[in-house]
Amino acid sequence: MEKAQHVLMIGVGLIGASLSLAIKKSHPDTTISGFSHSKEELEGAKKIGVLDNYFLNLREGASQADVIFLCTPVLVTLELMQELAYCSLKSTVIITDVCSTKQDVMTEAKRLFTPHTTFIGGHPMAGSHKSGFLAGDKDLFENAFYILVSEGNPQVIEMSSLKELLVGTQAKFVELTAKEHDQITGVLSHMPHVIASLLVNEAESLMTTYPLSRKLAAGGFRDITRIASSDPRMWTDISLSNGEILQDEINHWLEALLEFKEYLMNSDEAAIFSFFNEARRIRESIPVHQEGSIPGFHDLYINVPDHPGAIAEVTGVLASEGISLINIKIIETRDDIFGILCVSFKNEKDLNKARQMITQKTAYTCLVQ
Structure with missing residues (x-):
């Protein structure tokens, strides 16, 4: 797929927003619209560049889409699929979802859509402790597994097109059956x-x-x-x-x-x-520090002395190197680690860079769990 003229993102929470930003990164000419029952959410997502525009009417948005992403919880997705089945869709449309379970979704897709409608089940195995469109991250899926499920028809061309559209996620695509x-x-x-x-x-x-x-x-x-x-x-x-x-x-x-x-x-x-x-x-x-079925936690434990300015010194090093952290906490008791400061990062690359810089620029020791 050289480009998708129009992508409809149904649901613009963390996953929908992150997919949108990843698609925009690799396909800047693609128009991405959103649909949600919250106008405030849609306006906010458009304001920060997650969406190009939005629809408050699902049928109107679906009829214009080349690719439709269902970025909603599984029970909501099943309800929305019933609505999509009554929409006037393009004959070449690709519909996909991001649900954490696949058998119910694929069974419903087979029941609702004609054999000529392409439905490819999807599950990007990545997440965050944050939620909502403001937490959208174009790099959320980097090196994560992205499961794709296509049953009934080979759909080789459509599967290839969807992967190409999602190339900006930098995810590792794996094809499974719904049962697997x-x-x-x-x-x-x-x-x-x-x-x-x-x-x-x-x-x-x-x-x-x-x-x-x-x-x-x-x-x-x-x-x-x-x-x-x-x-x-x-x-x-x-x-x-x-x-x-x-x-x-x-x-x-x-x-x-x-x-x-x-x-x-x-x-x-x-x-x-x-x-x-x-x-x-x-x-x-089991492989260490790879994204799997449960997103990994990228924590760095730092043995810092109990004196004023120690934490500020650590965060100062991170800031000077442009390393973003997602959480920081003091551990009062931990029987297997002497350090008291736990700093969390969004990916392994940031964690490794942080460990290197703190080791080089401070006298503190670091341990990755």
């Missing part, structure tokens, strides 16, 4: 969110009984459960749309927990050691 996608993300992303949330909910009763435990949780426990801070509305939708796979995975977990319980009841030291040893072996074989 949902199975993989169910195990590697959806179930971990359930477990992290369960751990936090279980810890609440402990914190009530032993108030000091809330302070102790500020270290490693808070880090391993950080994904529990994700949007509850989005994760409700994801859980419902991938319910069958999640149920199977929960059954596997229950069986594994009961097996481990048996080890404890029998004081089976060898089995317990094997359990933890195998987990360590597998974990160490």
Whole structure:
């Protein structure tokens, strides 16, 4: 695709805005319009250059589009697909989505659209702790996996066209079936969110009984459960749309927990050691600092002395080098790291540059988890 004359972005939150900026970077002549039920949101996105214009009427916007992106939660996307099915669309239109589950979306696409309408499922595996169009980032998807799903027809030309339109994302495109996608993300992303949330909910009763435990949780426990801070509305939708796979995975977990319980009841030291040893072996074989099913966290831990100006010195170095940080916090207790300052970056490139500059320009030591 040399250029798309007209792209319609349905939903201009973090993902929609970031896709728009990435497309504009590589295809500056492409017109990008937005659709949302919030006029204020659309006007704001246009004002900062995320959109060229916008529509308040979906049928009007869809009829002019060469490519349509559904950048909304899965249950909202399913509703919008029904509306799109009644729109007068171009015969060459490409429709795609960004939902975290794919089987429901692809099933609905097959039911609603004619065989001549190209629908390609999509899932860019990137995110941020921020939300809304103001958080849009043209580099959000850099080196992240971007899953594409096309079932029923080969759609080779259309798939190639969509990838070319998205070349500015600098993402790594992977093609899967809807079932493969949902199975993989169910195990590697959806179930971990359930477990992290369960751990936090279980810890609440402990914190009530032993108030000091809330302070102790500020270290490693808070880090391993950080994904529990994700949007509850989005994760409700994801859980419902991938319910069958999640149920199977929960059954596997229950069986594994009961097996481990048996080890404890029998004081089976060898089995317990094997359990933890195998987990360590597998974990160490997983690539480090690559974007996967759960977006990576690019944290730098800095051992700074407890005196005035230490934090300002660190942030001053980052500012002088033009390195943007997305979060900074002081860690009061952490049993595996001596440093007390945690600085988070949006990507590995910024993290590595920050570590290099702080090491060179200060006397502080840095550790990447």
